[in-house]
Amino acid sequence: MSELLASIDQRTKLVGENRLELLLFQLNSQQIFAMNVFKVREVIAVPRMIKMPGSHENLCGVASLRGMSVPIVDLCKAIRMPKRPLGENQNVIITEYNRSVQGFLIGPVLNITNLSWSDILPPPKSAGKNNYLTAFTHIENKGKKQIVEIIDVEKVLAEIVAYDTQVSEKVLDDDVNTHLRGRKVLIVDDSATARAQIVDTLNQVGIQVIECNDGLQALKLLRSWANQGKKVTDEILMMFTDAEMPEMDGYMLTAEVRGDPRMSDLYITLNTSLSGSFNEAMVEKVGCDNFISKFQPDLLVTAAQTRMKQLLNKK
Structure with missing residues (x-):
């Protein structure tokens, strides 16, 4: 398993090129699930765990890994799939999301696949609001196309x-x-949970929110305003965008905006669960104005206030 993930650091160059790599695995069926490799620290055999009294029902327990207490989430149970006993084909994915480290109990790990974000599609609207997917895609497996379901870890x-x-x-x-009340911002995120968190935060200072599910949808909206002769910065104060999204990621979205003179001065804040040190470099590369790691309400409002101050100082 260590060989499977040994070159993750080299794969970070895919971020910003509208590409990603997915770690494919199964739970207790033939269905294939996936997580972005860039958020995976390692895959390990099921460690010894201690069940904490009063802990959430979706937690298997807590494991001690390299001096750190890491909660282990029963992914089957968390996404409401039938549970099966631990067996030889069980593993734990250790991940980092939103500045925290946690493990996910899974079944067999299959492989890693390299894809373009344009190959990643949002789940159909008919799937309802309570599903645990942010996206899906298809892969070739033994001459047959199989669906791969990408889990909304933020919701879990x-x-x-x-x-x-x-x-x-x-x-x-x-x-x-006082000047923020009634102003609009655009938030771009494939996770409905993440969007709801941002909306709840910004509404506290009177900001109205326009929501898009992915970078391509957001780019089409911005271009539609520009094509109508509207000034994008008159329509919205700023844009908060996630990094990883179906069809077009936040880095490519930013690059497209910066490359269009009709909207190149739009203030853009990258708001993502990916590691901060990496994103500081990516912010500079693609031209974002700011970076906030999820989820920090104070920093979201501070970013909006900072942008508003900049505009007031220009007057």
């Missing part, structure tokens, strides 16, 4: 750890927020 985690969207009083600038 949000059901275990309730994220507080309350903004601290200390960061609120009433003078600036």
Whole structure:
């Protein structure tokens, strides 16, 4: 398994090229599921776990890994699939999301596949709001096409750890927020859970939110305004975008915006669960104005206030 993930660091160059690599695995059926390799620290055999009294029902327990206490999530149970006993084909994916480390109990690990984000599609609307997928794609397996389902990890985690969207009083600038009330921002994220968190946060200072599910949808919206002769910066104060999304990622979206003189001055904040050190480099590469790791309500509001101050100072 270590050989499978040994070259993850080399794969980071795919981010920003509208490409990704997926770690494919199974749970308790022939269905294939996936997570982005870039969020995976390692894959290990099922470790010894301690069940914590009163812990969430979706947690198998807590494992001690390299001096760190890591909660292990029963992924089958978390996405409401039938459970099966631990067996020889069970593994644990250790991941980093939203500045926290956690493990996911899974079944057999299959392989890693390299894809373009344009090959990743959002789930159909008929799937309903309660599904646990952010996207799906197809792969060739033994001459047959198989569906790969990409799990909405942020939703899984949000059901275990309730994220507080309350903004601290200390960061609120009433003078600036007077000008923010009624202003619009565009948020771009494939996770409905993540979008809801941002909406709840920004609504506290009177900001209205326009939502897009992926980078391509957002780019089409921005271009439609420009094609109508509208100034994009008059329509929205700024844009918050996730990095990983179906069809077009946040890096490519930013590059497309910066390459269009009709909207190149749009203020863009990258808001992602990917590691901060990497994104600081990517922000500079593609031309984002700011980077915030998820989920930090105070920093979301601070970003909006900072942008508003910049505009007020120009007057």
